[in-house]
Amino acid sequence: MDPLEGPRIRLRPLQLSDAEALVAAAGDGELWNLPFTVVPSSATVGDYLQTALRGRDAGTVLPFVTVLKSQDEVIGCTRFWKIDRQNRKLEIGSTWIAARWQQSFVNTEAKYLMLRHAFETLDCVRVQFTTDEINEKSRQAILRLGAKQEGIVRHERIMPDGRKRNSVRFSIIDDEWPDVRQRLEQKLGYCAPN
Template identity: 35%
Template structure:
């Protein structure tokens, strides 16, 4: 499966692979960076396994992982991916997104989400984009709501976390017919 490069003036998303993932090693070591994720990225070995899992999903055509380059800071900032891609039903999820703390609140994530939503709806022609967020992760929930995600429900105790806690997962969605309004209202400065 061919993974595109998505780019605007602020950010460049290129395919994440076993050659470039090491750019994320220091970011992955930031304390509690992925505390609401069932994944481990803190050590070089954990990060490599995390990337390998994404690449395995890519081979199965259920994921497209990206490495994020912040053009303003001129450095790598994190990762995101299309995942749980359901080609038959024309639905995918944007997830596994994490960026270093120094990039949070800078507008970088808005640029990332704009590019990914635009490609999902306008190029891939998908009917729906979903986001799944730990119920306790209020900043991420607010970020998804800010970009037009509608809370569709909460899956109770559906994900086992690394510490043994079973989290509740908030499911958000954006429909293709909502995209033009969101693009014009929320992402006008990114278009």
């Protein structure tokens, strides 16, 4: 798959050779210590990459590294997953961004590129997001994208520390995409190239 390109961000397919850059990006904020997501450390990056690439080989995951174009620097990771081509739906998730780039344009531009690809290239009718109910920053960021909260899925997964995680589910559907797209473009102050 070709990279998804915006003015400031490039989402390019994840590769095994990204291990060192991912650990360096995650080290900005020691994100592997967060209790509500899975971010690779030097000890876990091998498994992290293998899991993502196995999903890609199975056709259910499209993992990307987030690259800051001005510096050609890997600053995070994200993916399409739970890809269901028959029902034309998928989830955007497993997203993390180096601490210094959080609450900047990075997440909004990356999500815009992914949503545009999902709805306009993959012809999705539904894109969903799921986050830990204790991750208030993520919940607010998803709402700011224009997604609608659907509910809480109890004990949706078991976290690496053994905690049973309740997850909040959000979605954007195809009928909503034109308005969401327009708001995101206004927020970003540009129209991304086609």
